[in-house]
Amino acid sequence: MPEEMKPVFENDPMPFFCGSANACFTACCRDLNQALTPYDILRMKNSLGIDSGTFLRRYTSRHFGPDSGLPVVSFKPDPAFGHACPFVTETGCSVYHDRPGSCRMYPLARAISRSRESGKIREYFALIEEEHCMGFGKNTGLTVRQWLDSQAVDLHNHYNDQLIALISLKNRMMPGKLAGGHADLFYKALYDLDTFKTQIFEQDLLAPNVLPGLVVEKIRDRDEALFELGIQWVKYQIFGIEMTWS
Numbered sequence: 001m002p003e004e005m006k007p008v009f010e011n012d013p014m015p016f017f018c019g020s021a022n023a024c025f026t027a028c029c030r031d032l033n034q035a036l037t038p039y040d041i042l043r044m045k046n047s048l049g050i051d052s053g054t055f056l057r058r059y060t061s062r063h064f065g066p067d068s069g070l071p072v073v074s075f076k077p078d079p080a081f082g083h084a085c086p087f088v089t090e091t092g093c094s095v096y097h098d099r100p101g102s103c104r105m106y107p108l109a110r111a112i113s114r115s116r117e118s119g120k121i122r123e124y125f126a127l128i129e130e131e132h133c134m135g136f137g138k139n140t141g142l143t144v145r146q147w148l149d150s151q152a153v154d155l156h157n158h159y160n161d162q163l164i165a166l167i168s169l170k171n172r173m174m175p176g177k178l179a180g181g182h183a184d185l186f187y188k189a190l191y192d193l194d195t196f197k198t199q200i201f202e203q204d205l206l207a208p209n210v211l212p213g214l215v216v217e218k219i220r221d222r223d224e225a226l227f228e229l230g231i232q233w234v235k236y237q238i239f240g241i242e243m244t245w246s
């Protein structure tokens with residue numbers, strides 16, 4: 001349980017350092033209960049050079065939220081290693097360059113609000129001080145913003161915010177539990193991107209929508225484009241919102 005959540009601002013000093021010099025090094029990776037976002041999975045499966053179905057089967061477990069019906073994907077506990085992350089090693093994280101957004105953000109919590117007029121996102125941060133973590137009280141000379149930049153977390157936030165917007169839309173338009181077929185569709189289009197892609201190209205999944213050639217090229221080459229198409233596909237299938245191309 002967090003001991004303290006203290007609001008911080010981007011120009012505040014960031015009194016935190018994580019590294020192998022800390023006696024707690026990797027302790028936080030050995031007792032996980034960590035939800036993964038579609039973009040987390042996209043980055044890690046590509047880092048490992050495997051497809052999304054293999055990644056999901058090998059490393060994750062899934063359940064559906066009892067109230068929302070939305071898929072919740074987390075690292076799967078391994079009987080041999082308990083709740084340790086499958087990627088933790090004695091020398092640190094074996095997927096460090098592509099680690100999940102929550103690993104990058106810790107010990108900051110982030111919340112956002114979105115302007116109704118401009119769609120612009122405003123970020124709010126709080127520092128979570130937990131007893132087991134010995135990274136606090138170390139002066140790095142960095143501000144909160146500089147520390148966030150050092151974690152390269154902006155891309156994760158960019159794609160995770162699209163998921164948050166989709167979930168907000170669902171909560172507004174369809175409060176309560178998502179039906180089973182819709183929940184499966186949500187999972188496939190956002191979390192299991194390689195299966196989604198195969199079904200687009202081999203089974204004409206998106207019919208009657210016809211993808212412009214430029215979009216076809218983009219989704220063949222870039223999983224990020226495929227994810228954004230998945231968001232549109234979910235909106236079209238579940239809420240009847242027309243797909244648009246840019």
Ligand code: SF4
Pocket residue numbers: 017018019022024025026027028029106132133134135136
């Ligand atoms: S417990 Fe804190 S300082 Fe220690 S490795 Fe984890 S994040 Fe870093």
Ligand code: SF4
Pocket residue numbers: 028029032085086087088089092093094095096099100103
């Ligand atoms: S992905 Fe890396 S940083 Fe995140 S919990 Fe696993 S080992 Fe730790």
